[in-house]
Amino acid sequence: MINRYENVVIETVSRLLVPALQLFGLYVIAHGHGSPGGGFQGGCILAASFILMVIAYDIRVAKSHMSENLNTILCCLGVFIYGGIGLLCVILGGNFLDYSVLHKILPVDPVKARYMGILGVEIGVGMAVMAVMISIFLNIASRGEHEGHENSVSVSAGVSDRRNNE
Amino acid sequence: MIWQLDILILLIVVICAIASITVKDILSSALLLGAYSFLMCLLWTGMGAVDVAFTEAAVGAGISTAFFIGAVFHMTRRTKD
Numbered sequence: 001m002i003n004r005y006e007n008v009v010i011e012t013v014s015r016l017l018v019p020a021l022q023l024f025g026l027y028v029i030a031h032g033h034g035s036p037g038g039g040f041q042g043g044c045i046l047a048a049s050f051i052l053m054v055i056a057y058d059i060r061v062a063k064s065h066m067s068e069n070l071n072t073i074l075c076c077l078g079v080f081i082y083g084g085i086g087l088l089c090v091i092l093g094g095n096f097l098d099y100s101v102l103h104k105i106l107p108v109d110p111v112k113a114r115y116m117g118i119l120g121v122e123i124g125v126g127m128a129v130m131a132v133m134i135s136i137f138l139n140i141a142s143r144g145e146h147e148g149h150e151n152s153v154s155v156s157a158g159v160s161d162r163r164n165n166e
Numbered sequence: 167m168i169w170q171l172d173i174l175i176l177l178i179v180v181i182c183a184i185a186s187i188t189v190k191d192i193l194s195s196a197l198l199l200g201a202y203s204f205l206m207c208l209l210w211t212g213m214g215a216v217d218v219a220f221t222e223a224a225v226g227a228g229i230s231t232a233f234f235i236g237a238v239f240h241m242t243r244r245t246k247d
Binding site for chain 2: 038
């Protein structure tokens with residue numbers, strides 16, 4: 001995962017598979033309130049597409065598509081959307097996550113407002129879950145080495161040494 | 167659900183669970199745990215809990231197996247005990 005082992009078959013298949021996985025993840029998030037699925041499962045599928053990119057290429061190529069700063073921002077933004085919609089319902093006079101009071105600010109009736117509110121919460125949960133799963137995997141795969149750290153070369157050398165010893 | 171298929175999947179689930187804690191190779195253990203999660207997903211689909219089965223397939227069989235393989239990559243493959 002740290003060193004890139006070039007393999008035409010794996011790289012071509014993953015290049016075809018990653019957009020399909022991400023489209024399926026977005027589908028699962030967008031239809032989570034009407035059918036099986038939801039923010040958690042869709043976020044996990046989106047994170048799985050990133051993990052496939054890390055495994056097929058290497059960490060640097062994957063980080064050029066999605067940096068750790070963007071990952072942290074998405075994580076915080078997802079939690080903010082979830083908590084923000086919940087607290088907006090409290091401010092508008094309902095309970096926490098009681099979406100039907102959102103019809104006071106949305107131009108729809110209460111039933112449709114409930115539908116829209118749960119869709120917003122699913123999007124927030126999906127973003128937070130995707131970002132946290134990617135962050136956990138990057139920390140495991142790179143031994144906690146972050147962007148701009150100097151020792152990344154020595155870490156990959158140490159891994160290859162130990163694998164030769166085995 | 168067809169009861170013969172149910173009993174067959176339950177039997178393979180038990181075999182995978184016992185094998186994943188007795189095998190000496192850690193990578194094989196992680197992969198057997200992924201197979202266990204996927205068979206539990208099939209069982210839950212048969213019982214009608216599609217949402218739980220979806221979560222099990224996405225998290226148990228997909229993401230956590232990738233985490234385990236990423237952790238195995240940084241340590242010795244065989245257990246000492």
